[in-house]
Every structure is written in C-alpha cells, then in structure tokens.
Amino acid sequence: MPERPLLILPAPGEPAQRRTKHGGGGRFNRPGRERQAERLTPRFEQLQRALEARRARLQTDSQGLVPEEVVVLETIGTVEGFIRAVEKIPGMEWLGEIDEEDIPPDDDFFAVDDEEERRPDKMLRGRLFMIFTNQEALRQMLSLWATWQAGQKLPRGLGRWNTLFERLRDVRPWGVRDRLLETGVLDDWHERLEHGQEVVPCEIELWYRQIPQQRRTARDRVRDLVVGQEGRIVHEAIVEDISYHALLAHLPVGAIRALLEQAAHDTALVQCEQIQFFRASGQMSAVLLDDERLQDEGLPSGVAPSGSPVVALLDGLPLQAHRRLEGRLVIDDPDDFEAQYPANERRHGTAMASLILHSDLAAGEAPLARPLYVRPILRPDPRDWQRPRHETVPEDTLVVDLLYRAVRRLFEGEGDEPPVAPDVAVINLSIGIRDRLFDGSLSPLARLLDWLAWRYQVLFAVSAGNHPHRIELSVPRGVFSTLPREELQNHVVRAVAADARHRRLLSPAEGVNVLTVGAACDDASTGVPPPQWVHPYVSARLPSPINAQGMGYRRAIKPDVLAPGGRVVVQEYLGSAAQAALDIYDGTLPPGQVAAAPGHTPGDRSATWCTRGTSNAAALVSRAAALLYDVLDELRGDPGGDIIDTVPRSIWLKALLAHAANWGTAGPVLDGILRTAENSRQFKEYVTRLLGYGAVDVERVRECTVCRATAISGGVLTKDQSHLHRFPLPPSLSGKRGHRRLTITLAWLTPVNPRHQSWRRADLWFAPPKDPLRVDRQQADWHAVQRGTLQHEILEGEEAAVFVDGASLEIQVSCRADAGELDEGVSYALATTLEVAEEVGIVIYDEVRARIQAQVRIAPGA
Numbered sequence: 001m002p003e004r005p006l007l008i009l010p011a012p013g014e015p016a017q018r019r020t021k022h023g024g025g026g027r028f029n030r031p032g033r034e035r036q037a038e039r040l041t042p043r044f045e046q047l048q049r050a051l052e053a054r055r056a057r058l059q060t061d062s063q064g065l066v067p068e069e070v071v072v073l074e075t076i077g078t079v080e081g082f083i084r085a086v087e088k089i090p091g092m093e094w095l096g097e098i099d100e101e102d103i104p105p106d107d108d109f110f111a112v113d114d115e116e117e118r119r120p121d122k123m124l125r126g127r128l129f130m131i132f133t134n135q136e137a138l139r140q141m142l143s144l145w146a147t148w149q150a151g152q153k154l155p156r157g158l159g160r161w162n163t164l165f166e167r168l169r170d171v172r173p174w175g176v177r178d179r180l181l182e183t184g185v186l187d188d189w190h191e192r193l194e195h196g197q198e199v200v201p202c203e204i205e206l207w208y209r210q211i212p213q214q215r216r217t218a219r220d221r222v223r224d225l226v227v228g229q230e231g232r233i234v235h236e237a238i239v240e241d242i243s244y245h246a247l248l249a250h251l252p253v254g255a256i257r258a259l260l261e262q263a264a265h266d267t268a269l270v271q272c273e274q275i276q277f278f279r280a281s282g283q284m285s286a287v288l289l290d291d292e293r294l295q296d297e298g299l300p301s302g303v304a305p306s307g308s309p310v311v312a313l314l315d316g317l318p319l320q321a322h323r324r325l326e327g328r329l330v331i332d333d334p335d336d337f338e339a340q341y342p343a344n345e346r347r348h349g350t351a352m353a354s355l356i357l358h359s360d361l362a363a364g365e366a367p368l369a370r371p372l373y374v375r376p377i378l379r380p381d382p383r384d385w386q387r388p389r390h391e392t393v394p395e396d397t398l399v400v401d402l403l404y405r406a407v408r409r410l411f412e413g414e415g416d417e418p419p420v421a422p423d424v425a426v427i428n429l430s431i432g433i434r435d436r437l438f439d440g441s442l443s444p445l446a447r448l449l450d451w452l453a454w455r456y457q458v459l460f461a462v463s464a465g466n467h468p469h470r471i472e473l474s475v476p477r478g479v480f481s482t483l484p485r486e487e488l489q490n491h492v493v494r495a496v497a498a499d500a501r502h503r504r505l506l507s508p509a510e511g512v513n514v515l516t517v518g519a520a521c522d523d524a525s526t527g528v529p530p531p532q533w534v535h536p537y538v539s540a541r542l543p544s545p546i547n548a549q550g551m552g553y554r555r556a557i558k559p560d561v562l563a564p565g566g567r568v569v570v571q572e573y574l575g576s577a578a579q580a581a582l583d584i585y586d587g588t589l590p591p592g593q594v595a596a597a598p599g600h601t602p603g604d605r606s607a608t609w610c611t612r613g614t615s616n617a618a619a620l621v622s623r624a625a626a627l628l629y630d631v632l633d634e635l636r637g638d639p640g641g642d643i644i645d646t647v648p649r650s651i652w653l654k655a656l657l658a659h660a661a662n663w664g665t666a667g668p669v670l671d672g673i674l675r676t677a678e679n680s681r682q683f684k685e686y687v688t689r690l691l692g693y694g695a696v697d698v699e700r701v702r703e704c705t706v707c708r709a710t711a712i713s714g715g716v717l718t719k720d721q722s723h724l725h726r727f728p729l730p731p732s733l734s735g736k737r738g739h740r741r742l743t744i745t746l747a748w749l750t751p752v753n754p755r756h757q758s759w760r761r762a763d764l765w766f767a768p769p770k771d772p773l774r775v776d777r778q779q780a781d782w783h784a785v786q787r788g789t790l791q792h793e794i795l796e797g798e799e800a801a802v803f804v805d806g807a808s809l810e811i812q813v814s815c816r817a818d819a820g821e822l823d824e825g826v827s828y829a830l831a832t833t834l835e836v837a838e839e840v841g842i843v844i845y846d847e848v849r850a851r852i853q854a855q856v857r858i859a860p861g862a
Contacts, residue, residue, distance in 0.1 A: 001634055002703035004845050008640035009713035009832075010855045012723035015812060027116075028076060028124060030166055031108040037149045039108070043171045044145055047071060050173050051138055068273050069138070070095065070174035070207065073129040075167040076109045082129060083756065085160035091137035095130040095207050095276075096243075097757045099440035099554060102501075109169060121678055125555075126169060127757075128440075132207070176270055180278050184435035188280035189256050197383060200256045201234075201248060201281035201395040205444065206274055208243035208754075215245055218274035222247060225269045229255035237401040241455075242447040243754035248281060248398050279435070281395045284445075286316060286348035286378060286431045288611060290388035291588040293597055296324065296606040298361060308423040309373035310629045310649070311356060311622050314406055315430060316349030316391040317341045317376040323605045324354050324361070324596040330373045332420050334409070337376040344598045345380045348391050351611050352430050354596035355619035356626070360564065361594040361608060362524035368626050373421045375406050378431065399433070400444050404452070411456045425629060425649040427458055428622040430615035432465045432506035442553055442759065443507035446514070447752070450759075453513035454751045457827070459650035460514040461622045463614035464559040465506025465548035470573055471495050471582040480572040480580050485538045492536040492570070492582070493673045496545045497690060505548045505558055512760050513749050513789055515654055516558045519544035519565020519617040520666075520695045525610060527590025533569040535591075536582070539669045543690045544568055546584060547614060550689035553759065556788035557780060559692040561661045563620045566592035566612030624660075624698040625653045631702055635712075639853060647714040647827045648749075655747035655829035658792045659710070660701045661693040663779045684781035693780055693792045701831070708835035709848040716825040717764065717815035726808035727832045728851035729772070730844040734807075737800040738840035741833075742775050744768055746791040746813060748828040756819035760789065762826040763818035766811050768793045772803040773834075806851075809834075 031039070051069045086094045103124040105111060111122035133141065147154055148165045180186065185202070192200050204222060209215045215238065223233050226249045235248035251259075259270065269275075305328050317337055318325055331338075356372055359365040378391040393399045405414070407427065413419045429449075436443050442450070449460050473491045475483070483491070496503065509516045521537055521544045529535065536545060544565050552558030569591060570582040588597070592610030599607035632652055636644045644652070670687050679686050704710050713725050733740070750760040765786050770776065775797035785791045815826060836842055 004704040004706075005638065006631065006635060006701070006704060007709060007711035007849055007852050008635060008638060008643060009711045009725055009727065009852060010640060011643065012713060012715055012725045012813070015722050015724045027113070028109060028111050029118070030076065033149065033151065035108065036165060036168065040168060040171060044142055047171065047173060048138060048142065051133070051135060068132055068134050070273055071131050071133050071138075072172050072174055073131070073164060073168060074100070074126060074170040075129070075164060076103065076124050076126045076169050077167050078127050078757070079129070079160055079163045079167065082160045082164060085158050086131050088157050089137055089140050091134040092141070093132040093210070094755070095132055096441065097130065098128040100126040100128060101440060101555070130174060179275055180270055183277050183279050185278045185280045186260065188435065189260055193253065193257060193260070198253050199250050200253060201250055203279040203281045203398060204247045204249055204275055205277040205279060206245045206247065207276045208245045218245070219247065221274050222272060225272055226251065229269060231255055234396060235398055235401070237398045239400065239404060239448065241754070242444065242451050242752070244400060244444045244447065246398055246400065246444070248396070284399045284431055284433045285390045285392040286615065287390055288347040288351060289586060289588060290344070290347070291609065293588070293600060293607040293609055294594065296361065296596070296608045298364065303369075305367070305369060305371040307370045309371050309421050310423055310425050311626045312373040312375065312410060312421060312424045312427045313349070313352055313356060313622075314375050314377050314403070314427060315352050316378040317346050318349040318353040318374060319343055319346045319596070319598050321605055322350060322354075322596045324358055325350070328357055328367065328371055329353060330371050330421070332373065332375050332409070334414065337379045340382070341376070341379050343602060344600070345388060345391070346598050347388070348378070348431070348615070349374065349376065350598055351595040352428065352615060352619045355593065355616055356428060356623045359620060359623055360524045361596075362526065368623065369630065370626060373424060375409075377402055377406060400448050403445065403448060407452045407456065407458070411458075425458060425653060426622050426625040427460050428618060429460055429508070430463045430618045432463060432509060434506060436507035438505040438507065438510040438552070442510060442512075446508035446511035447754065449508050449511045450513040450752050453650075454749050457648035457650055457749060459625070459654050460511065461618050461625065462509050462511065462514045462516050463618040464509045464516050464518040466546045466613045466615070467503040467548055468546045468584040468586060469502075471545060471570070471584070472499070473580040473582065475580050477578055477580045480582070489537045489539065490673050492545055493542070493670065497674055500549050500689065503547070503549045505550060505552065509548060510552045510558060512553055512556065512752070515621065515657065515790075516552070516560045516692075517614060517618040517621045518547045518559035518562045518692060519612070519614045520562040521545070521567050522564040523566045523591055523593045525567065525591040525594065527610070529569040529591060530585065530587065530589055533571050533585050535567060536570050539665065541664055541695050542666050542669060544612070544614070546612070547690070550692065551685070551784070552788065554787055555685075555784060557688055557692055557784050557790070560790055561621065561658060561693050562691065562695040563617035563624075564593065565614055565617040566610065568612055621657060621696060624657060624696060627698060627702065628653055628656050643714060646716070647829050651747055651749060651827055651829045652712070652714070654790065655712070655745050655831045656701045657696055657698070658693055658747060658790050659743060659745040659831040659833065660696045660698050661792065662697070662794065663691055663694040666691060666694070667779060684779075685784055688780050688784055704845050706843050706845055707838055707840070708833060709845045710831060710833040711848070711852065712829065712831050714827065714829040716827050717813065718825050719815060719817050719822040722812055722814040725811045725813065725830055725832070726855070727811065727834065728848055728855065729803055729807045729809060730834075730842060730847035731805040732842045732847060733801070733836065733844065734803050735800050736840055736842065737798060739796065739798050739837040740773060740775065740840075741835050742768070742773060742795045742809070743833040744793050744811060745831045746828060748789050748826055750789050750826065751822070751824055753819040758819035761817060761819045761822045762815060764813060764815050764826065764828055765791055766813050768795055769809045769811060770795065772801050772807060773797060773809070774799045774801040
C-alpha cells in the first residue's frame with residue numbers, strides 16, 4: 001500500500017433538481033423553397049426514372065423480386081428524429097446514416113456568424129440518410145416533396161420532412177461509387193491479379209433488413225449472382241444487435257477481371273440493391289519487417305505470475321518460449337492457428353505481449369504480476385507473395401464473426417466449455433483494418449466492439465492506426481539538410497496536420513465505448529538512428545507523425561489518450577518532385593521501443609528489436625490498466641472501499657487512465673506551430689484531433705502526493721437521474737494565491753441503438769464547478785468532451801479564492817437518454833484531483849483525507 005493512496009468519496013446523494021444539458025450548433029444559410037425546388041426537382045425525377053428502369057429489368061426475373069432502390073438524402077446539418085418519419089411511410093425502410101464533415105460551402109449553403117454575416121472560409125457539416133424505397137414509397141416521397149414545394153402543410157407525423165427538404169443538399173441513388181469505388185477493394189483486386197491469385201476473397205456487406213425473411217431474400221439474391229459468376233459463398237455472419245449482415249465470397253480470377261473492367265457499368269452484381277459495400281477480405285493485419293535483431297541483455301524477474309488474467313491480447317501468436325514470455329502467457333488457441341504459425345513469423349503478437357508484460361525493455365520495469373491471456377486471431381497469410389508474410393485475419397472468415405466468437409468465449413464459454421477468462425477487464429486490440437478509414441459512419445467492427453463492451457462490461461484498448469506514408473513538406477527539394485531542427489519540426493507538424501483526410505482513424509478505432517490510443521513520439525531507447533536518418537522533432541512527447549488522427553463518431557474526441565509509441569526518424573525522399581518529402585524509417589534498429597522478437601534461428605530465445613507505432617501505445621495503456629487493477633484491489637479494504645465492487649473494473653480503469661492524461665508541453669508547442677487567424681475560433685477542437693486528452697502518466701493515479709489529492713467515486717444512474725458528489729476543499733488553500741489545477745474525469749459504457757442516428761443510448765455528463773476555486777477550463781474543447789463516453793476536464797487558476805472550512809466542490813453527474821429509450825441502469829466512475837504547486841506550501845492531501853474520513857463517519861449507516 002502506498003504512503004498516500006487514492007481516496008474514496010462518500011456515496012453520492014441524489015439532488016432534487018436535475019440539470020439540463022445545453023449544447024450548441026453551427027449557424028448556416030440555406031436556400032429558400034423556390035430555389036430548393038429549382039435545384040432538386042430534376043433529382044427526384046431522375047430517381048423515379050431509375051426505379052422504373054429497375055422494374056423493367058426485373059420483370060422477367062424468375063424470383064419475382066419487387067424492384068427497390070436505396071436512396072441517399074444528403075443534408076446540411078442534421079434532422080433529429082427523421083427515422084420515425086421514414087418508418088411512417090409504407091414500403092420505406094430506414095437503413096442508416098453517415099456524418100459528413102468538411103463540406104465546401106456554395107452559394108446555397110454557407111456558414112454565418114452571429115450577425116448573419118457570411119463566413120466563406122468555414123466548412124460545413126452534414127449527414128447522409130439512407131433509405132430503401134419501392135415504387136409506392138417513392139411515389140409518396142414525391143408527393144410530400146410536391147406538397148412542401150407548394151407551401152402546404154404535410155400530413156400528421158411527417159413534419160420532419162419539412163426540415164429535411166429545407167436542408168436537403170442532394171438526393172440520389174446508392175450506386176457503384178458507394179459500393180465499390182471508394183472502399184479500396186479495387187486496389188486489392190488489382191494487386192491480387194498482378195500476383196496471379198486464382199481465387200479472390202471478397203467481403204460483401206449487405207444492407208441490414210429488420211425482417212428475417214428480407215435478410216434471407218437478400219442473401220439468396222446475392223448468392224445467386226455470385227454463383228452466376230462461378231463463385232461461391234463460404235461464410236455468412238449476422239449480428240442482430242448491431243444490424244450487421246455480411247457474406248464472404250470467393251470469386252474466380254476471371255470474374256474479378258470482368259468486374260474491374262466493367263466497374264462503372266451496369267453489371268448485375270455491382271448494381272445489386274441489396275449490397276451496401278464490397279470490401280477486401282483479410283485486411284485486419286499487422287506488419288513488422290523481418291529485419292535486424294538485438295540481444296536481450298536484461299535479467300528477467302524470477303517471480304512467476306499468479307492469479308487470473310485481467311488483460312487479454314487478441315493478436316498474432318506470440319513466441320511462448322522467449323525468455324521474456326515463458327511462463328507468463330495463457331494461450332487459448334481453439335482454431336489451432338499454431339499449426340500454421342512458424343516460430344520466426346510470430347512477430348507482432350510477440351512484440352505486443354512483451355510490451356504489455358514488461359513495457360519498453362529499455363526502461364527496465366518489473367513485469368506484470370499476473371499472466372496475460374492471448375487468443376490468436378491473426379496468422380501468416382498463406383497466399384502472401386511478400387516476405388515476411390503479413391499476419392492477417394484468415395481470409396476464410398469474417399473478422400466481425402471471429403472477434404465476436406473470441407470475446408464471447410472469454411465470458412460465456414463455447415459449446416459445453418465454461419468461460420475461459422471471465423476476470424478479464426481489458427482487451428488489447430493493437431491491429432486495425434488498413435483499408436477502412438473512418439468516413440463518418442461507424443464501421444461494423446467498431447459497432448461490434450461498442451456492443452460487446454456494454455454486454456460484457458469490458459474495456460477495449462484499441463490502437464488508433466498508423467499512416468507511415470511519405471510526408472510532403474511545403475519547402476523546396478534539397479533544403480531538408482539545411483533546415484534547423486526546430487524549423488524542420490514545424491514543417492513536419494504542419495504537413496501532418498494538413499494531411500488529416502489521408503490520416504484518419506482505422507477501424508475499429510472510432511468506436512464510442514472503446515479507449516482509442518495514439519502514440520507519443522517517445523521511448524526509452526539510447527541508441528542512435530541509422531546513418532542518414534534524423535529525428536524530426538526537438539520537443540518532447542509530441543504526437544507521432546505516423547498517428548491516425550481524429551475526430552471520432554459525431555465529432556467525439558479521438559484518440560482518447562496518447563502513450564509512448566517510439567521515436568520516429570525520417571530521411572529525405574530523393575524522388576523527382578519539386579517539393580521536399582520525407583520517408584519514415586520502418587526498420588527494427590533504434591530508436592524505438594525495445595520488445596521481444598522471434599530470433600533468426602529456432603533456438604534464439606532472447607532476440608529483441610525496436611518497433612514504433614500506435615500498436616505499441618495501446619499495449620502500454622493495457623499494461624497501465626493491469627497495474628491500476630491491483631491499485632483498485634488494494635482500495636477495497638479502505639473506508640468506503642465497498643464501492644469498488646459496485647462499478648465494473650473496466651469502467652474504473654477507463655476513468656483512471658484518462659484521468660492520468662494531460663497535454664503537457666505538447667499543447668503549447670502545437671499551439672505555436674498550428675494556430676492561425678483562420679482556425680483560432682475552433683483551434684481547441686482542431687488540435688484535439690492530434691492530442692486527444694493527452695499523454696497518460698499512470699504514476700499520477702497510482703498514488704497521491706503531498707500537493708495532489710485524487711479521490712474516486714461512482715454509481716449507477718438511470719434516465720433523468722443525477723448524483724451529487726462532494727469533494728472537500730483543504731481550508732489552508734483559502735485566500736492563498738498560486739497555481740492550482742482541478743481535474744475531473746467521468747467514464748461509462750453505453751448501451752447502443754443501431755436503429756438511431758445517435759447510436760449511444762446513455763449520455764452522462766457533469767458541469768465542472770469553477771467556484772469557489774476560481775479556475776477555468778483548459779486544454780480539450782468543452783463541447784467535444786461531452787460527445788463520447790469519456791468526459792475529462794482540466795481547470796486551472798492562480799487567483800486567491802476564499803472559502804470556509806467545510807466547503808466542498810459539488811460535482812453533479814446526470815444521465816439522459818440519447819438514442820431512443822434508456823431502460824437500463826448505467827454504471828459510471830468519477831475521478832477528481834486537486835493539486836497545487838509545491839511553492840504554495842500546502843499539504844492538501846492530509847486535509848482532504850481528514851475531511852473525507854469525517855464525511856464517511858457521519859454518513860447514514862456508517
């Protein structure tokens with residue numbers, strides 16, 4: 001037990017009056033009714049002709065299919081509750097929606113300021129609504145459009161169509177570009193053809209239909225089209241709780257070649273209205289080059305791990321015999337991946353297991369006291385023509401189904417088997433789908449993790465994703481070597497920030513319930529870079545230049561936190577471009593984080609190498625969670641410690657990990673480099689997509705100090721309920737001038753609603769108390785912190801504040817329904833830290849602890 005352990009606040013009281021949550025929204029100009037009619041009437045007429053043409057094509061179809069069309073309604077801004085208006089029209093079915101960001105303004109739609117003046121530089125945000133329509137439903141939609149054009153009142157229950165028509169930017173069918181041309185699948189097919197692959201796997205994601213018979217009809221329709229191409233369906237997956245339906249098809253090379261040649265034409269498979277997306281299969285992968293090795297010179301601890309695993313690693317198969325891993329892993333391999341996993345190809349799983357168990361080996365930290373559960377979900381790609389082979393999810397399965405089965409096996413077992421690791425609180429997923437960049441809609445895998453997190457009350461630590469592609473600078477070629485280091489840093493930071501579109505989060509990092517982890521450019525390595533390679537940064541702990549960037553779903557903060565991911569080095573690309581460009585070093589020599597590695601020879605059990613990226617950062621956050629799990633165990637015996645078991649450990653860990661995060665020096669550095677007159681109004685949100693809540697310093701939440709007191713509390717809230725938590729103020733601080741910081745973190749896991757545009761059913765929040773401490777919000781944007789399932793607020797001040805002994809900070813946590821009904825109670829964890837600068841000279845920990853203990857003694861039932 002540390003000298004100054006974390007404190008536990010008394011059980012919260014429920015206030016008499018629930019606070020209302022206030023939000024803001026951007027203002028924009030929209031065209032009038034007459035202009036909308038001029039713009040969009042031709043579009044609606046095109047839709048009608050498209051459906052009539054589809055009906056003509058299907059007239060001779062032996063299955064007697066009813067012609068349908070997926071219609072996309074693109075709006076500027078959103079239309080809350082529109083799904084209910086859709087469902088009131090017979091034959092019309094809601095399919096989903098996609099948030100759109102950075103829509104260029106035009107003469108019809110543009111942002112305005114508070115004085116209604118045009119802001120031509122500000123991009124707009126909108127939404128795509130997807131609905132199924134048949135002939136009758138389309139006729140009714142056209143009738144509503146005509147009624148609205150005429151200025152007449154729409155029928156009862158359909159008033160949301162008024163708002164939609166006012167904000168409608170475009171209306172069109174879901175087509176080839178949506179299904180095929182923007183998913184990256186064509187590049188994958190071209191690559192496979194170039195390497196002579198005879199059978200090509202393809203994931204076909206169907207529109208999820210609510211009625212089982214509709215799903216069967218859709219499956220049969222697509223299966224017949226695939227068989228008509230001499231292919232076959234090898235796997236089907238349906239997860240009703242996230243509205244997911246997909247088929248895994250194997251198509252012969254001839255069919256793929258024909259699809260590539262006719263991708264823009266009216267081929268039956270490409271135009272099948274039941275298909276939402278074609279995607280490349282096996283794209284969830286991890287890559288580490290088979291490069292130089294180092295030798296492990298450290299002495300592994302002889303203390304064997306004990307207890308049950310609380311962290312699970314879903315990744316490649318580690319090298320169990322490595323001296324750093326031997327006896328520390330619980331391998332669960334029900335699919336027998338090991339039989340096809342040579343020891344020298346066990347690269348990524350070995351590195352991740354090493355980082356979770358030992359951290360960066362160069363740092364010399366003690367190993368975890370508990371074993372690590374490992375379920376291999378990757379294996380060397382047997383069709384890979386590259387060496388070393390990629391470690392990928394097998395192409396004969398759908399990744400959503402594999403992950404679902406793997407997690408269910410942890411907590412429910414499989415078949416007659418009992419749960420294999422029911423005490424797991426954190427699941428590390430340091431891999432992502434490399435061709436699935438976040439596009440405003442939640443990917444199927446992100447939706448799955450959100451639902452699994454709620455169902456099993458488990459925290460997923462997910463890597464944000466890496467983009468190690470070339471960095472294009474805004475300086476002439478050839479001047480790279482003459483740039484001062486600080487100037488080089490500025491150019492690299494600006495180039496990476498400006499390339500946000502190509503550096504978006506990789507699925508499933510956009511998940512709402514998951515803890516998404518980015519990499520800080522930091523490690524414990526003392527080695528020098530290879531010749532001609534240089535560090536681009538001089539400032540410490542900046543976000544790695546290879547990081548995927550946020551924001552997340554509905555502009556929630558992503559990544560949530562950063563952790564060390566290894567220092568990246570660069571060198572100038574000697575191509576023909578006029579502008580300078582930098583290549584990223586991807587070898588395994590220093591710098592970087594030192595991790596266990598498979599040796600070049602079968603008997604080498606002590607090889608290591610240096611790696612970098614968000615995978616490493618997620619592994620270190622999972623390690624930090626394991627350390628904090630033991631901290632929570634120790635607190636159970638303290639006064640008020642019974643609250644620990646009333647909230648799932650995963651939620652405590654989520655709160656504490658975020659509570660340990662801070663922008664540190666990276667915030668001011670990025671401010672000095674990136675802030676401009678054009679982005680100053682939204683700068684906090686702009687920089688948050690790079691930093692999230694900042695880098696995690698786990699030592700800050702393992703124990704307190706003389707000048708820093710951290711107290712935790714939690715509970716369970718239902719809809720429209722609030723809890724009031726009181727953090728006692730140290731009386732010696734009253735009237736004292738000096739720097740003080742108040743940090744408050746709220747974490748929860750939300751149930752989800754796949755039939756609602758808001759997705760998360762539960763919205764919890766608090767309003768930070770500024771008085772009586774006289775502190776103000778700092779760092780992350782205050783709007784963005786309330787959009788996910790993690791609210792982390794930092795408030796600072798210097799002015800003297802006067803209060804009486806017995807005064808407390810009152811933190812009210814409230815709950816409301818966000819996506820439809822909320823019938824369940826929602827567990828939450830709250831962490832609060834008050835700290836003062838050492839020069840203030842106050843032992844605040846002892847004063848806060850004494851007053852908390854006094855509150856516990858007089859609490860009812862104490």
